[in-house]
Amino acid sequence: MSDRRVNRVFLGVILLLLSAGWAANHFASMIMVLREQLGISSMLLNSAFGIYALGLLPGLLGGGVLADRFGARPVVLTGAVGAAAGNLSLMFSHDGAGLLVGRFIVGLGVGLAVSAGTAWAGRLRGAHGVTSAGIALTSGFALGPIASGLLAFTLPGDLVVTVPFAVTCLFSVAAVIFATIVGDVRAPVPAPTPRLSTNPQAPHTQSRDTSRTESRSMSKALAVSLPMAIWVFSTVTTSLVILTARTSSNFDNGVLLPGMASVLSFSVGLGVQALGRRFGWGRISGIVGALLAALGFALVAYGGEVAPVWVFVLAAPILGAAYGLSLREGLLGIEAYTPPARRGTAIGIYYVFTYLGFGLPVLLDALMPVWGAVLPLLVLSALAVGSAVVRALQIRRGYLPAR
Template identity: 30%
Template sequence: MSAPTAIAHRPSPAHSGADPRVWWGVAAAVFAIAWGGNEFTPLLVMYKNDGLPVTTVNLLLFDYVLGIVPALLIGGPLSDRYGRRRLLRPAPLITAAGSILLAFGDGVVPMLSIGRVLCGIGLGLAMAVGSSWIKELSQPPFGPRSALGTGARRSAMSLTSGFAIGAGVAGVLAQWAPWPSTLAYLINAALCLIAAVWVRRAPETVAPQPVRKPLREDLRIPAAGHRRFLRIALPLALWLFTAAATAYAILPTLAADRIAGTPIAFSALITVITLGCGFAIQSVARRIDLPGTARIAALSLVLTTIGMAMSVYAAASLALWAVAITAAVLGCGYGIGLVAGLQEIERIARPDDLAGLTAVFYSVSYLGFGTPVLLSLLHNTLHLGYPLMFAGGLVIAAGCLAVVLANYRDDTIDAATAAEHSPA
């Protein structure tokens, strides 16, 4: 393995003086792309009611992972090599194209599938490149000095707010507005075009590298073998979108027959509850975090484990109040877990593999969106009940929590560093 090549970071002359708003354009792009990535979720019920088989709809939900994972794994290292701007600028346009295909897909599965993949590519670039770019713009020489983890929280909140608002608006429009399968996607396409203009004003944070390694060298992420990544970040990643998919893709579908007249709106409500709780808890993660420990990582998995236990009851009873409360708990686990994972990455990544390590983390996390497909296949072929399958998930979540607790202390951060980065 070749010696690591440090990435040179440089201030833009147009943005010297540490503008505290310099990261806003990137955050707007991440927000709009996340909106496009998740607006499909509350419409699952609509597509099923329109006659698409359940497994087909769940596969469409998973299709955008086929775009996300390659964009994450390749986009992150490429942005370390060529700069953040070259990789992120096209992302809102790719998402806009995906939303337009979804808007006019009208039940045509190949069109819907391609649209989902394009939205996934945009989201993968936003998560790997956008997260790194926001982190770099949140610290000198681009922005004012801030507490450790500020960039991670800004990135997580941009993503989560886009996921939540996009899903909420899509569900409301699909339930009560004209053109239920079209209007929400067109709104997202317009937002992405606006974001594509705004993000062009953000300064580049990665200077060109005069010496080029072979690309395959850039695709290697040595920090992915770091003990903290394997024992803290990965257990979190496994549950981020598994918890989210359980809350707003599976439970509302199981309870759809209990909703008289407004199943799409109920699905949107559960999505907003899940992600709204995730967003809210992200804003207080700084106060909960204790550098040198895995406090918020452990808290995330405690909440996830409790949420999976509640999922067993919610799936058995199909009580709407149980679905809503379960979504809130799982949403809190998701939200704080996203911040915890990104903060772990900030602490262990070198400048030249920040985007790459972020990409690995998100790639693992997005495999969780395969959960609805997997459970529906197990239900249809082996006739396993959802309460039983959620009970199995509870055991796995408890096992991940045990791994994190066994590695609670971070010996790589000494007391002086922890004190320096603790919030005032």
């Protein structure tokens, strides 16, 4: 088995995950387009954005379990085709039922692709593959809203709705074709990747921590990862949907706001993931991620129901950094502590908790008449601080050893 063949297969996995992120998140820009062009209500559009998460739940769990049992490749390809089918449906059907059904199908397909695709990347490249999978997914989440927002801004009115959905479908199909052509390799499962100190002058520390991480279990993997999971998509959803909606009245062209939020949030999220991989950032970066989430939620709360532009510019990158650090630390926890035979299942469970954040806009809409625009975000900020405390205690008590 040549390295070149493995590289081609790995590239196929990365393209599938990139297309999955694009297929999922380009709808953030289409919310503004559908609202302005077709007069669809914010409540229905936020519901369509959130119902995607309901499709994700069985997709993520089922994709992980099926990947463990039958292999990741057929599951990922099926998911990518499903995501394309959902967006194809959305291209033609814009009534209430059409939006909800289409987004549900997209969620189901993306769920299959994400959990099985991350497991596939981990099988091919170990911890490097898992973190690369997170970066590819983040890139798709970033590029989707940017591309759809730019298309909506430049295209004539009769094409502004259909073309962004068509481009998304074509990208998904192209990724499926490429991955089908390159096939798969039966690479050996990489050796466990313990979360060790990177200090070469401390071999005794490495030996001690290796003995700690030899005991792998699903419960430990989830215990260290789930406190990070809940701040992954709740942060970027706050930036792309909630913050853009609250800022739109203070901005000349609201259709560009989701794309701008995507640039501000996901570029920082990608940056911190890449820097963390390059410099081997340790376990404390999870604490930083949760605290940044708390700060971002507090800033959005400060902006109120009609947020000034400066709050948008400041909060979006902070929430993006929280997203990137939380995603990276959660995936590394899964990779480090999950038994290899159950990695797909663990990734699926982890991503289920991350994607609960996509329901946040609907939840805040429902709470608005009772709690207002500020209090729910302050509660989220306090909960994020609580997650930082949990992780700090795990580190202090030795449950989360140095790496």
